[in-house]
Amino acid sequence: MLDNVVELLTVSGRSLAHVLAMLVPAAWEAEDGLDEAVRGFYEYHACLTEPWDGPAALAFSDGVAVGAALDRNGLRPARFVRTNDDLIVMASEAGVLDIAPERILEKGRLGPGQMLVVDTARGAVVRDHEVKAALAQVLPYGAWVRRHLVRLGPVPLNGAGGDASPAHQRAFGYTLEDVERILRPMVQEGKDPVFSMGDDIPPAVLSARPRLLYQYFKQRFAQVTNPPIDPLRERTVMSLAVYLGPRPSFLEDSPAHAHLLQLPSPILLPDDMRWLQSEGPFPVRVLPARFPADAGPGGLAAALRELFDAAAEAARDAAVIALSDRGVDARWVPIPMLLAVAAVHHELIRRGLRMRTSLIAETGEARDIHQFACLIGYGASAICPYLALQTLAADPHIVGNPHHRWAAYRTAVDAGLRKIMSKMGISTLSAYCGAQLFEAVGLDRTLVTQYFPGTPSRLDGIGLTELAAEALDRHRAALSTPHEALTEAGLVRFRRDGEYHAFNPYVVKAMHRAIRTGDAVAREALIGLIASRPPATVRDLIEFVPQAPVPLEEVEPVEAILRRFVVSAMSHGALGREAHETLATAANRIGARSNSGEGGEDPQRYRASSNSRIKQIASARFGVTPEYILSADELEIKMAQGSKPGEGGQLPGHKVSAEIARIRRAQAGVTLISPPPHHDIYSIEDLAQLIYDLKRIHPRARVAVKLVAEAGVGTIAAGVAKGFADTIQISGHDGGTGASPLDSIKNAGVPWELGLAEAQQVLVGNDLRGRVRLRVDGGLKIGRDIVIAALLGADEYGFGSAAVVALGCVMARQCHLNTCPVGIATQQETLRAKFSGTPEMVIAYLSAVAAQVREILAQLGARSIQEIVGRVDLLRPKPTDHPKAARVNLEFILRDPDPQGARSRRNVTPRNDRTEDADLDAQIIREITAARAQGRPVRLRSPIRNAHRAVGARVAGMIAEAHGDAGLPDGSVTLEFAGAAGQSFGAFCVPGITLMLEGEANDYVGKGMAGGVIVIRPPRALMGVTDRNVILGNTVLYGATGGRLFAAGRAGERFAVRNSGASAVVEGVGDHGCEYMTAGTVVVLGDVGRNFAAGMTGGTAYVLDADHILPARCNPEHVRWERLRGADDEAQLQKLIASHARLTGSRHAQTVLRLWEQYAPQRSPPWPPGSEEGTINLTGMIFSAIFRGNI
Structure with a gap:
């Protein structure tokens, strides 16, 4: 296109x-x-x-x-x-x-x-x-x-903008949770509130309560095929500016094309709306978005038709259209604003009028970030959330006048919008507007086709009539008792009369009772409690097709089933040490596997019974060292997480204890938010490279890739299989979490049943299914869940929240607060002392689940799980009298991808490995083995070309397997190369290895290195201009925890991103250098790109800033710059540069050393009186800056 x-x-x-x-x-x-x-x-x-x-x-x-x-x-x-x-x-x-x-x-x-x-x-x-x-x-x-171009600046302030009556709030679907858990924290904290333990309420289409239309839409997110953007550390590339007004043809240029109104944010305050209507550069046509209550459900369609004609007339007059649901009273019901915006947007496109106007939504309905994103995504350029603003103005629990509150609220919304845009890799709001980056779950196909065309929708459900009926129900309830106060609906926390929660107190207590007593009666009571619940998940709408049973004794034993179980990823950090080790110990005893999560692991556990057999590789690479990798049976690359897909993991600062900081190589007390992307995975080819890297350092390990269910995940799964992963995990939207933004918990990702079905269908259809295992997790509790997952295509099954409940979790949902009352999800030692969980509790629970799986297998006439994997023909829709659930169409989920049975439906190969075509490491290892046998140091020379990837990783793995991260004495192995190295040169390097390259290198040099030395220098013919030539690529030293790198030339973007301990000297870097660095030392003998040191909370960077541009290039949020503070700093810097000059022969470095007094930091002017950190006048400085994280 x-x-x-x-x-x-x-x-x-x-x-x-x-x-x-x-x-x-x-x-x-x-x-x-x-x-x-x-x-x-x-x-x-x-x-x-x-x-x-x-x-x-x-x-x-x-x-x-x-x-x-x-x-x-x-x-x-x-x-x-x-x-x-x-x-x-x-x-x-x-x-x-x-x-x-x-x-x-x-x-x-x-x-x-x-x-x-x-x-x-x-x-x-x-x-x-x-x-x-x-x-x-x-x-x-x-x-x-x-x-x-007209720019919206400060406008005259007026009053508070009206009253927020309970009747109006309830007519627009407000609950007490909206006020107390969303609006108020957004103002007080300036961001989307954080919560924990996932979303275990039914999808909107299965709820017995009226839900707003927004809740039928789930945010889409980037995983693998393109990366999300980091809205925190790379905010400088993002923009929320929007433009209002008619757009002439972009095939021509003229002054009139610039005649638009620019808004710095899409959120309009009441004073902004008044200014637009009275003094703005374009006429504003306000169109009522409401329908008559006495017209019944049919009145909605008629009102939309009237709205179409009015909008078309306004567009022909080049007016800005404001769709407004003000004026709601006993006679008038608000049209769901998302429906009004999307319907008008698409109708104007059909009539060829869309570019002649802009849409503003003036609504009492929108109040949270997801709702704003939906409105913008379906065509609104700006939104005035008048009722949310009135509610904030009237809230006695918030300090400040209404205008201060509104400003804080808009700041929080803006931050949330950047986050949602960034999930799809979109940097500007103008590109997000009208992009429709959502998936509909539970809406009728006709409704989606007519009003939301182009939106993926695989689970048909309710239509326009039902939406109108729910709007009328809300309206009727609100107006019949106008003074009734808001109540909690149980959408966030369980409430006795509120929304159903899958992990409600009755289920949690029943699980504890079944585990504690171990008797069949308690187990059956738990199963009955879950089986008899109202439809809460998609699988609750599915039943088994009866088959001739087989005797139970012919079914594979519990032990065989347990080997397919996985304790899902939960980090040591989210969980306390005792709970984390107990889960791993339990899994190891029964032949299952436990996942470390993304926080690393204490090396003392690597050879103990509490070792996590699955080690996770996440975007921040916390704790990822060669020894960590070698301690695993399986390495899981986390591309997304069910509770917050498109975002990185999050650990609040009050949970970053000294122990956690040591393992993660971070600073105690500092909040850790992982980057949304892996900075070495911006495409499917990049993912294949990381899979290759991991299999190079640890050839025996299987490699898994964790995805989250969304439309298109099947295509991604096919790419992952072709990238030679061994296992693909599909996580559902309802996965647990220790800390996630509430908006993400509630509004991103879809049920795993949809994602698993799609992945299975695409893999089978492309004859890839036999090469990989499929794993699923998200709310699994009982044997019935496991069997349904198997029939839909899963080989393995993950337990996260349920495993923690088995340990004694009471679902207090305060993991993010570090106040877990039973000592599981906390780092407070006084609370951890209350932990009473044992491996036996987890074993008892998982064994009970496996026992129920056996019983169901016998009923289905199957003797093993392997027999039923992918047998979707054994599932059918389950009759229900639930008014909305009865309309759900399961055709997509229950589709057989290969009715003839010509292709494999399940995994049949133990590994999915590529055939090596350029294995330079194999040759090196043969020569190293011979040299070591003779007891002499190894020194080898070899040509290298860019087809030789991850050179050195296999050698590092061999050494780390024998000696751990301590490696060998310096100089034990020296490998010299000439040519152009392929990706990941020197990845996972360990002490004792020296890699010397004469030539150049591509991306990911020194990825994950823990020690050793990497030296890169150009051929002699290019030695005179090293500081002007590029010698290595992007994302160098990503996640490094030690070692030294010397490169006589310039590097690309994101140099030393997530550096956690390596030292480096380079002669210039691109944008985002030292991003999210937490330890180590970087010397840049040249200029740096934009956004240097963004998110840097530890370590030191020295920059030779001859042009005095560093203050404009750095991100000052977490760092300060200052001249060297004495002889120790100067000696460290001079020593590093001297090593660089000696090892690389860099003439540029030699010049700096020769003219040291000329470059000396002591020649800087004194600090200006009253200067604050980050505002130092750097005029006259040459080695102008030392960066230190604010620790």
Whole structure:
């Protein structure tokens, strides 16, 4: 599609470079030093079209110009070489062609948002700044913007905006939880509130209570095929600016194209609305979004038709349309605002009028972040949540006047919107608006097709009539008792008269009783309690097709079934040490496996009975060392988590004890929020690379990839299988958590039944199912759950919350507060002393589940789980008298992917390994083995090319298996290479290994290294310009915990991201250097890119800042900069640079050492009087900064 748009815009008269700069712009919004003419170019074109997000490295040509451009986030590598005879070679990797070093003039790369153009007509290479400067002069874009673009600034303040009566609140579906657990914390904390233990209430379509339309939509999220963005540490690339007004054709340019109203945020306060209607640059047409109560459910469809005609008339008049549900009273019922916005949006598209207007939702309904995201996602450019604002103004528990409260609320909403956008890898709100990045769960296909076309919907349910009836029910209940106060509906916590919770106190107590007594009566009581519940999950709508039974004694034993069980990932951090070890011990005793979670593990457990046999590799790489990896039977790459897909794990600061900080190599008391993406996985190919890396260091381990159920997960699963993972886990939306944003717990991901069915169907359909195991988790409790999962395709089954309940958890839902009353999910020693769980409790529970599985297998005529995996023909819809559940269509879930049985339905191969085609490590190990047998140090030389990936990892694994992270004495193994190294050179390096490369390297150098030395230097012909040439790629030292790296040249983006202990010297880095670094030392003998040290909470970075631009390039949120504080700091710096000069031969480093007095930090001016951290005047400094995390 991008190619089509580029072609259209090029044919319309713009140059190809112009079109690419217009569609895939740099992140210009927060770049302070940007040339004003270039800023004008970007801002003008933001009025024409929204940007396209990456990841993307684009190559383009019109027959004369040839060029390449990179997305605004720099999520793809783009390396180039220029020779002395004007050959330009650009590729996604270095080393694609063998070019003699003597011919090379330059080795470079494209940075985020950059472009390189070769004009063959002029014989010129045009650099990014030249391209953008020339484009900015084509037309007076900046002048047009200054003259015609209207910016919404501060407006005159008026009153509090009206009254929030209980009747109006209840008519719009408010509960006491909305006020106390969402609105109030958003103002008090300035962010989405955090909660714990997952979402165990029924999906909206299974609820016996009226639910708002928003709750039938689930946020989609990126996993594997493209990455989410980090909205905390990479916020500088994001923008919430929106533009209101009619849009002329983007095939033309004119001053009128810049005549729009720019809003800094999509959230409008009452004063903003008044200004828009009275003084705004465009007429505002307010259209009532309501229908008459006396018209009954049929009145909704008629009201929508009237709304369509009124909206079309307003659009023809070029008015901004405000859909408003004000005026609700005994006669008028509000139209669900999401329905009104989406319906009008699509009707205007059908009539060819959508670009002639903008939509504003003025609503009493929206109050939480998910609701705002839905409205924007389905076409609203701005929202005035008047009832939420009135509710906040009237709340006696919040300090400050209404305007201060509203400002804090808008700040929290803005942060939440950035988070939701970032889950899909979208950086700008203008690109998110109308993108419809949601999945409908439980809505009728006709309703979705007519009003939400293009929205994935695989579980049909209620239609327009039922939505209208629920709106009428809310309206009737609110107006019949207008003074009744708000009550809790039990949507967050269990309440006796509220929404059903799968882990309600009756179920929890029944589980404890069954485990404690161990008798069959208590077990059957628990099973009966769950089996007789109202429909709460999709599987509650499914039953088994009766079969001729077999004798129970012919069914495989409990022990065989237990080997398929997994205790799902829960970190040591979320759980206390005692609980975490008890779970692992229980699993190990019965042949099951326990997952470490993403917090690492104490090395003392690696060879003990409490070792977690599954070790998780998550985005922050906390505690991931070679020895950690070698201690596992299985390595799980966590791409997403059921309670917060698209986000990283979260551990509140009050749970980061000294012990947790030691294991994670972080700072005690500092909140740990993992990056949403793995910074070495921006594509399916990148995931395959990490799988390869892990199998290199630990060839015996199986590798699993954890995904979360959503539309399209089957396609992703197929890619994962082709990437040579051994196991694919599908997690449901209802997974537990120690701490997650409440919005994510409630509104992201879908039931595992949908995800598992899709994964099974796609894998079988592509004949991939036999290569991988499928694992599922999310709310599994009893044997019936296991058998249904098996019939839908799962080979293995995970227990998280249920396993913790078996240990004694009482579902207090305060894990995030560090106040667990039974000592399970806390780091407080006084509370941990209350922990009374034992491995026997977990074993008793899992054994009881396995026993019920045996009984069901016998009833189905099966003698093992293996026989029934994928036998979806043994399932059918279960009759129900639930009014909404009865409308649910299970056709998608119960579809047989291979009725003829021609392809495998289950895993049949023990491993899914690739055939090695360039195994340089195997050759090295043979030579090392021979040398070690002779008792001599190893020193080997070998050529290397970019097909040789993860070189050194297998050697590191061999050493770590014998010696752990301590490795060998320095100098034990020296490996010298010449050429271009492939991805992950030196990954997981350990002490005793020295890797010396003459040439260049690609991405992920030193990933996860724990020790040793990596030296990279260019060939002799290029030694004179090391500080100007690129020598290694992106994401270097990702998750490193030790070792040293010396690179005589420049690096790409995200250098030393998540560095937790390595030392490095490099001669320049790209954007986001030292991001989320928690320990270690980095020396940059050159300039740094934007957003340096974002999220850095530990360690030190020294930067040679000859141009004095560091203050503009760094992110000051967690760091301070200052001159060196005495001889010790200077000696450490000088020693590192001297080592760099000696090992790499860098002439640039030698010059710095030779002219040390000239570069010396002591020549800096004194600190200005009254200066504060982060605001030091750096004028005159050369080695200008030392960064330290605020610890």
